[in-house]
Amino acid sequence: MLLRLFNKKHKPNPIFGALGTDMHMHLLPSVDDGSKSLEESLECLRTLASLGYRRAILTPHFQYPRFQNKEFDIERRFAEFSQQVAQAGLDIELVCVSGEYRIDSGFQARLDQPAFLTFGNNYVLVEFSLNHPMMGVDDMIFDLQMKGYEVILAHPERYPYIALDGDRYQRMKDAGVYFQCNILSLVGFYGAECRRKALAMIDRGWSEFLGTDTHNTMYTRALVEASNDRTVQRIISHNQFMNKEL
Numbered sequence: 001m002l003l004r005l006f007n008k009k010h011k012p013n014p015i016f017g018a019l020g021t022d023m024h025m026h027l028l029p030s031v032d033d034g035s036k037s038l039e040e041s042l043e044c045l046r047t048l049a050s051l052g053y054r055r056a057i058l059t060p061h062f063q064y065p066r067f068q069n070k071e072f073d074i075e076r077r078f079a080e081f082s083q084q085v086a087q088a089g090l091d092i093e094l095v096c097v098s099g100e101y102r103i104d105s106g107f108q109a110r111l112d113q114p115a116f117l118t119f120g121n122n123y124v125l126v127e128f129s130l131n132h133p134m135m136g137v138d139d140m141i142f143d144l145q146m147k148g149y150e151v152i153l154a155h156p157e158r159y160p161y162i163a164l165d166g167d168r169y170q171r172m173k174d175a176g177v178y179f180q181c182n183i184l185s186l187v188g189f190y191g192a193e194c195r196r197k198a199l200a201m202i203d204r205g206w207s208e209f210l211g212t213d214t215h216n217t218m219y220t221r222a223l224v225e226a227s228n229d230r231t232v233q234r235i236i237s238h239n240q241f242m243n244k245e246l
C-alpha cells in the first residue's frame with residue numbers, strides 16, 4: 001500500500017480540451033529560461049496535447065536586460081521550430097509566436113517604437129517584476145491600450161506586493177486589462193498565497209484567460225497532476241475562458 005502511494009502517479013486527463021488553446025509557454029528552445037532543446041520542447045508539447053490542448057501560442061520572455069530578444073529573430077526561430085514540430089507529427093497546432101513582455105526599465109523604448117508580437121485580438125501579454133513594484137506601470141499599460149493593443153496581464157496572482165483587496169487590481173479591471181492566471185497556481189505550485197489569490201480571482205470572474213506558463217518538463221509533470229485535481233477540474237468545467245476564441 002505504501003509503495004502504491006509512493007508510486008502514485010496520475011495519467012494525463014484531457015480536461016484542458018475545454019480551453020483548446022494555451023497562450024502562455026516558453027517552449028521556443030534556448031531563447032529564455034524555458035526549454036533548452038528541441039527534444040524538451042517536443043516532449044512538453046506532446047504532454048500538452050495529451051492534456052487536451054489543440055493549439056499553442058509561444059510567448060518567450062522579452063525582458064531587459066536579462067532576455068534581450070528581438071522580434072525579427074524570434075519570428076525567424078519560430079519559422080524553423082514550426083517546421084521541426086510539423087516533422088515530428090505532433091497532435092497540437094502552433095498558432096503563432098508572441099511574447100511575454102515585462103514592463104521594466106526597457107519598456108518605454110518598446111512603446112516609443114512598437115513592434116509587439118501579438119496574438120488573437122491584438123493581445124499583448126505583459127508581466128510585472130515578480131519582486132519589486134515599479135513606478136509608472138499603469139501609465140504604460142494605458143499608453144499600450146491607446147496605441148490599439150489589448151493588454152493581458154500574465155499571472156496577476158504572482159505579484160506579492162499587490163494586495164488582492166487593495167484598489168490596484170480593481171483599477172486594472174476597470175481599465176479593461178485582461179488577466180491570465182496560471183493553472184499551476186491553483187495547485188500551489190507557486191505557494192499557498194498565489195493559490196489563494198488565483199482562486200479568488202477566478203471566483204470574481206477576473207481571469208478571462210488561463211495559461212500553463214510551461215517552461216520545461218517539470219511544469220508538464222505538474223500539469224498532469226493538476227489535470228487530476230478536483231478543484232482544477234471544477235474550475236475548468238464551471239467557467240468560460242476566452243482561450244477557446246484563440
Ligand SMILES: [Fe+2]
Nearest residue numbers: 024100154213
Ligand atoms: Fe511566463
